[in-house]
Amino acid sequence: MKQLNFFILAVIAGILLFASCKKKNDATNIAVKQTQIGAFIASDTLNGSIKGTMKTGKTYIMTGPCTINFGDTVLMQSGVTINVVSPTAYFLVQGVFISLGTKDSANWITVKSISKQDNLTNAQNASNDPAFTSPNLWLGFQCDTCCPLCVMKWTHLEFAGGVFGTTTPLSAIKSGAKSYCVYFTNPSGVFVFEDSWLYGGVDDPMRPNGKFCIMRSTFEKSGYIGGDCLNVKHGGVGIAAYNLFVGTATNGTKAADKGTNSGPTCQFDMYNNTYVNGGYRQVQTGRGGNINYEQGAFGQAYNNLIVNCKFGYRIVGNPIADTAHIRYGYNYQYGDADSIVGQFYPVGYITVPQSTDIPAISYLPSGYTLGATYSAHSLVGANNPMFVNYPLPCPTGAVINYASGFDFHLQSTSPAVGKGFKGFSPMSNQVPVDPVFGATKINGPGKDIGCYQTDGTGNQH
């Protein structure tokens, strides 16, 4: 009997062993061929109407405005660089644009003549930062109302945000306006930005007013002296999750059901994002620094990590957000100063402090009314989220707006680990899951607060 028992145990152990071996086999990465759509683009310079595939490993020079006509597709294989050399250049996307960078071989759409200035004496010094003020900034992706699909994976998008002249590619853009790095204007089209990097942006860096999925990406220096990084209006429905926002001028993610196009009510789920140093370059006071819902917009905001932002997460009462349908909680806030912790629930707005928020809301005075002034000195420097490599409390003058040289992963002992809320379902069925024509993977709620998960999922940067 004992032998039988031993035998059965041995079999089970063997199965387990076999299974675990098999699991190891799962990590095998078999090379896939590069996707190609249409012919390769023959010329090394991009200008005028373009279609076809940009070949892996190549560098293309963009010398002026490029149009992807309706019905045409432009695809960037991995390891492609587009160097924009004209401040009047933009992509007018009426057809399909797909950039398929990979983790090992990312794509770059950049202006090589501008070098990043990440170590300026004053960390938020903007007027000397070429990311905002270089005359060589280009004009970004302008996706027309007929654009069905725009996808960017493992792609560095840099130094857009220049100013349009008197002529603009979309009727919705006023002459002389500052460009958005990506302006997506088709409410029934799909916009995917995943595992990618956005550097710079002068006004709002992105206005994804369609079905969108913005996942696991890094946003640095978004907005010069104003601008919300992901500014979603009427017609915009989608998700921003597992993103890192460092030093946004105003909010990282903003939703307002403003505008009268044919699209649906603005719905924006924002979860497991990390927001660091947001809101310091907005000239007007009180505009927010990370999460913002206003004017009829709704969505879910959970598991976000908000560090040293000028204001806490903001639900606006005038014009009022769709408070009947907004769900939020489990948002983790950290502040180095009285002025920051005193705005965890920003004064003048109607954010309802949630019992699940961190720090626990017991510090609010009894009889606290929404938007009232309060002081919470004891919270200064409390609940350090313990980033792997970013000093907290933040040294004077080090309110940085870039990510390089730092690591915003959580240490295993961080109080944010394991505090995530997995009991909600982000919206689905908006963006198709597809290795080429959609989102590769849409992560659900994470167990840890913020964009980096201690199990290695989440943001891969």
Next chain:
Amino acid sequence: MSLISKRIFLLILLMCVKTFLVTGYSATIKGNVSDKQNSEPLAGAIVMLTGTTYGATTGLDGSYIIRNIPKGEYDLEVKYFSFETFKKHISVTDVEVIIINCQLSQLSKTLNEVQVTAKYNNGTDEQARNMEKNSNNLLNILSARTIELLPDITVANLLQRVSGVQVERDANGEAKYATIRGMDKRYNYTTVNGVKIASPDDKARFVPLDIFPAEILDRVEVIKSLTPDMEGDAVGGVTNLVMKKAPDHLVVYATAATGYNQNLFDEHYNSFDKGAIVAKDPTALHGVKYVAAVTDFPLGSSVIKSIQAPPNDLFSLSLGNRFLKDKKLGVMFSGSYQNTFKETNNLFFKPASQPDVNNVPEFDDLDLRKYSTQETRIGLHTNIDYHINDKNTISLYGLFLQLNQLEERNVIDTVITAVNRPGPGLGNVDFQDRTTLTKQNIQNLQLKGEHVVANGLKADWTGAISKATSDVPDRTEFTTTNTFSKDTSGKIKQAGATFKSSTKSWERTTDQDMQGFLNITYTPAVLDEKVEFKGGGMYRSKDRDNYYNEYKIDPKSAHAGVGVPYTNVQSLNDTTLKLGTSPTGIAHQNDLTYHVHENIWAYYVQAKLHLLDNKLEVLGGVRIENTHVSDSVELDPKVRDAVAGVFDYMDVLPSLHLKYKLSNKENLRLSYFESISRPGFYEVVTHTAPGEDFDEIGNPHLNHSVAQNLDARYEWFPKGIDQVLIGGFYKNIDNPIEYLLVRPGGPSLQQIQPNNIPNTVNYGSELVVTKYFHYFGVSANYTYTHSSVNVSKDLVGLDSLKHQKIYTVSDTRPLQGQAAHVGNLALIYKNPKSGFDAHLSLQYTGRHIALLSEWAGLNYWQKGTTFFDFSCEKRIVKHLFTYAKVNNLLNTPTIVELTYSSARFTDAGKPAFYLPYQNLADKNILVERNLYGRNYLVGIRYKLD
């Protein structure tokens, strides 16, 4: 009002009592003096008992009264210019009342046509009434005499006295354009002596009426029905300014006056150095490739000095006479100079681009504006006519007008919602000074001929050239950001100021045209001269050019979002400033640099018949107008739509006018005409231009409006200058054009754009009553207008899942700018004997839409307003008079409201919603208020005629 009417009543009572008392002791002679030919009363006739000091002057109704005459024998003598003297011997034997009515005959002269029309002194009310009575059209006239008496110094101000006219004021309170019978300025045109002249206005097709000094006018005609021989592009009406013509004897008018604006007593006037304005932009000086530097843009004109404004100066001189044998050559010259200072205050709540659920209003900004304006007007006009012989006359008319306006606009701009604002007046507040010099000129030369070609065949022709220019150099907006916070004691204090930005622009508009008119009239003798045929045509070639260039100056700040610390303009220089985008300027490529060419050729035929024993006059005919417009904008056609356009259209405009003489003093009129209204040149050009409250954009897809108009009027001219006019009108308008607030450029960018709206019917009625009782007169007019426009609007609602959704709902409202009720009441006292005249006028404009929102229920409405004005004149010696005018007697504000309860916005406990200045009795939201202040004017007038 009640106080004034009480006083008048008392005054009348007193006079009656006095008359009664006096008659107790001595004799009284009274009666009426009239024209023998037509029994019209003669006002101002001198009635004397020769060899005594007893005498009187007839009043406006031709009546006179001489009191306290002792017993005795007298020779009564009645004299009136160009009439035979009436003489009668009377004996006064008792305390009695002797009534002597007399009719004077005109001095016998050959009554050729010139003299017939000169029967009435040019510019008198009598002449005006007579023309209203005899004209082919529906006409209202203000005579030069009325103009002198009215408290208005520009034509635009005058027009508000005319029945059915309301005026549109610009930001600094100056009346500029006329809305006639509820039809916006675009539906009305302006002519000088019947000929359209070029406009210096960069936005409107027609001449702004404030450029004309009132004093060079003989009369103003407002014509409300169009005959085929008139240009057909008016739906509301035509304002025809008739300039003074040569009289048949020496006439000299001269005035000198000074005045002041009440606001300038109370507050300082913001002045800036006109000399610091740079006449030409860098592109114009150095070419399109020139890269400008900060040093190209001195900021001297942004240095604002608070001064006590000097008083206004107004001068005018008119000289006229006829020369040569048989007075063949007539010359009339008028000149006018006005230099006025004014200050107006305005506050404006800018609506947010999208309201809350259920269209609960939201606001973005509160602007507190103060306009300090100096206007210098020069008007010169010369009219020379030469009667070659009985059959041929030619005349030459020249006009030069100049308006220089120096305007300083100071704005305090507070962001008021959606921002964490601790309360009104706190947080970031922008201070902006905008300095503008606008130089407008109009030159116009008209050569006319009138010829009797053969018996019954007449021809007249006009050739005219006209050029208007507007130059706005170095218009500068200078903005600083100021932070306000409360200190511990709760006092608001300024925490700091930084320079935000400055924008400089140069704009030039040139509008020039050449035009020719030919009319031929044939009255066949065979038809007993009962039928008059008329035909003719006209051609106009017009060119309009606009040039625009703009530069922006930004702070060269050390830290983004933080401007350069600001103390004064002088402290800024090229070490603290840098040039914004486009250091080469935008002259070579922008949508405000454009050219428009327009050709109009039109021809018509009409016939006038006298039927039913001359009782019925029928005038009918048709006019055909051809329009060709082409425009082009300085933009690359590859990247922008509509950079060029050609618009061709032909309109066939029939009309029929019936006038039935019920009696010698009564007419019944019925008229039908079709007419059009063309979009402005500026409107069809694709453009974006900075406006006063919002940016304005063009619409190349505008269609011209076409209207069918029906009018009926009963006219009664009981005697003298008394009149009663009762009328009704009905207009069916296809493709009306209105200015809508739209958002083609994104969800937050609000712009104003002209758009066609669906077919609209506009109808109403008019009443004019003028009645004189000896020295007193009452003149009243009232117009009711109704229109109903149905354009769908947006409503922020909730769907079945209670999510915000924008619905389209139907919305009914009157035409933009149209007041249902417009009225005037004037009380007039004219005493020809003592030479004292006084005029108290009340002008009421009912509530109307000031700003059209794209959201249902959120239009801005201007409340009904009543303005009181007073003027008086007194003769000092024979030809010398003094006069005084007070405009806006009660300092009436204009109030614009949103018909929505202000309760939500007046709760001091909710600073996020709180709006200051909410004081309307009906608890609606006050969204705009303008205070213009009283204007005083005193002067002397020399009159020899």
